[in-house]
Amino acid sequence: MIPPSTTHHSPPTPDLSIIIVSWNVRDLLRDCLRSVFENVGALRLEVIVVDSASADGSAEMVADEFPQVVLVACDENVGFPKGNNIGMGRASGRYLLLLNPDTVVIEDALPKCIAYIEQHPQVGVVGAQLLNDDLTVQSSRRRFPTLWTGIFESTWLQPYAPQALLREYYVEDVDDGATAAVDWVMGAFMLTRREIFESVGGMDEAYFMYSEELDWCRRIKTAGWEIIYYPEAQIIHYQGKSSEQASTLRHINFNRAKLRYFRKYHGVRAAVLLRIILLANYVGQICIEGIKGIVGHKRPLRWQRMRAYWQVLRSGLPPAGY
Numbered sequence: 001m002i003p004p005s006t007t008h009h010s011p012p013t014p015d016l017s018i019i020i021v022s023w024n025v026r027d028l029l030r031d032c033l034r035s036v037f038e039n040v041g042a043l044r045l046e047v048i049v050v051d052s053a054s055a056d057g058s059a060e061m062v063a064d065e066f067p068q069v070v071l072v073a074c075d076e077n078v079g080f081p082k083g084n085n086i087g088m089g090r091a092s093g094r095y096l097l098l099l100n101p102d103t104v105v106i107e108d109a110l111p112k113c114i115a116y117i118e119q120h121p122q123v124g125v126v127g128a129q130l131l132n133d134d135l136t137v138q139s140s141r142r143r144f145p146t147l148w149t150g151i152f153e154s155t156w157l158q159p160y161a162p163q164a165l166l167r168e169y170y171v172e173d174v175d176d177g178a179t180a181a182v183d184w185v186m187g188a189f190m191l192t193r194r195e196i197f198e199s200v201g202g203m204d205e206a207y208f209m210y211s212e213e214l215d216w217c218r219r220i221k222t223a224g225w226e227i228i229y230y231p232e233a234q235i236i237h238y239q240g241k242s243s244e245q246a247s248t249l250r251h252i253n254f255n256r257a258k259l260r261y262f263r264k265y266h267g268v269r270a271a272v273l274l275r276i277i278l279l280a281n282y283v284g285q286i287c288i289e290g291i292k293g294i295v296g297h298k299r300p301l302r303w304q305r306m307r308a309y310w311q312v313l314r315s316g317l318p319p320a321g322y
Helices: 026-038 057-065 080-090 109-118 147-152 163-169 195-201 212-222 245-268 267-296 299-315
Strands: 018-022 045-051 070-074 095-099 103-105 121-129 181-184 189-193 227-235
Touching: 018 026, 018 057, 018 080, 026 045, 026 057, 026 103, 045 057, 045 080, 045 163, 057 070, 070 080, 080 095, 080 212, 095 109, 103 147, 109 121, 109 189, 109 227, 147 163, 189 195, 189 212, 195 212, 195 267, 212 227, 212 245, 245 267, 245 299, 267 299
Parallel strands: 018 045, 018 095, 045 070, 121 227
Antiparallel strands: 095 189, 103 227, 121 189, 181 227
């Protein structure tokens, strides 16, 4: 008689671990997860949701409706970089995908990206083409910002920026439908390799939100890897659904993150100059909103904006982490 086998076989390593950091976007998260599982193809998949203490029942929804998902329920809002680091630390897949909860995966985007990165061993990060909800192309690839870019881009001075400056930054000289090597891609969809997380490390957690993917891609590229914009794979991205929930904090987090990046990579003097210009922007906007309110144009809106901008000024906008 042959004794029963006592050998235990561990489950096969997933091809892909998807990390989704979520905060108070339950319904969007549900749609995102459905799209992932409906379009996974033949990939062995692991999905990890890191919930940042959502108050809308997100964690409960994941536990009830998606029992196959690894749920990490945090007791505080840990921020986007730390949440992704927690997820990547738990992941066991050969490839890691950072995916926003306000996205919907279209058809075979996941298998296509895995096939591409496997065929190109020099590639460290693949970014899919992001689409707006009306299926128009959303700008999602960038070159590294210069100090001039930092002064103009995403400030009230942007309409007055030299067009060549923004065209270079937004990679507008490359067709939207062309696969291209870029400096960085938006964090809504970032496919990378496990060995990059292990060798380069995770995201800089001092950012909390904004600029973390820029910083991470810069470190990955400095380590010798290519960053690729890959429009053959597409996802829908409903922009900023978590960050739009806190307007004043959004302004503060965005600008402090920008200042951290410039202090790290361009030095203290550049960061000080940029900080002065950014604060002056808010002084100017308070004056403009005040004048509009005094003459009676949408007064409640003007007072609301003035209060928000004043809170930004009171923060002083020190670079994040300094």
